[in-house]
Amino acid sequence: MRKTILALSMLGAFAATTAQAVPTYDKREVSFSCLASIDCAIPLSDQLVLQVIGDTTGEDTNVYFKFLNNVGDKSSITQVAFDGLSALTFLHPVANSNPLQGTGTGTQFVLDANGNLPAGNTIGFSQDFFAKAVSQGAGGNGQPANGVNATGEAIEFIASDANHPGYLSFLNQIQSGDIRVGLHLTSLADGGSATYVTGAIPEPGTYAMLIAGVLGMIGVIRRRKL
Numbered sequence: 001m002r003k004t005i006l007a008l009s010m011l012g013a014f015a016a017t018t019a020q021a022v023p024t025y026d027k028r029e030v031s032f033s034c035l036a037s038i039d040c041a042i043p044l045s046d047q048l049v050l051q052v053i054g055d056t057t058g059e060d061t062n063v064y065f066k067f068l069n070n071v072g073d074k075s076s077i078t079q080v081a082f083d084g085l086s087a088l089t090f091l092h093p094v095a096n097s098n099p100l101q102g103t104g105t106g107t108q109f110v111l112d113a114n115g116n117l118p119a120g121n122t123i124g125f126s127q128d129f130f131a132k133a134v135s136q137g138a139g140g141n142g143q144p145a146n147g148v149n150a151t152g153e154a155i156e157f158i159a160s161d162a163n164h165p166g167y168l169s170f171l172n173q174i175q176s177g178d179i180r181v182g183l184h185l186t187s188l189a190d191g192g193s194a195t196y197v198t199g200a201i202p203e204p205g206t207y208a209m210l211i212a213g214v215l216g217m218i219g220v221i222r223r224r225k226l
Helices: 002-020 167-176 204-225
Strands: 025-030 032-034 048-055 063-069 076-083 108-111 129-133 154-159 180-186 194-198
Touching (some): 048 167, 048 180
Antiparallel strands (some): 180 194
């Protein structure tokens, strides 16, 4: 009888452990801000979406990134860059093919070791990972047909390296700015291009106002002491 009770209790403990091991996936959306040093005449922040998906239990250590362009204003995501996160891989590769296909038609991207986020140097953006859309025809900087330029299209990446931060850690680091994600958009309605990055980007004038405010407070404090 005791053996039966012991066996049942062990079975119950095993079942509980197994139930706890089931991954619980969470999805958060990260917003983008336009770099003023490029072209922000056409605001696109509301239609650009980065979905970050991960397991909150830690059972699945991968972090998944899905970029969408819910096009209202004409544009195409043709470059994706990460600052502070390297060695990502495509989530949906086509077997034995290069370039790699995203979801939806015409989302072909390739990894580029020599990539550069336009004007990223103005905010200290370092390209630890860079992918660009493949242009139609003989190559080039990526045309709209091979970028993400329509609702229903997406390009997805996965961080599977054990040294990468986990899902919850990534969310914290992207909020703190330790990890940044940049997008370069081409074929805007005005013929221009624009660069967007995660997190707020203070304008140069904002920095000046902040400094002036701090100096003003220091002056008030000094006068009170006198």
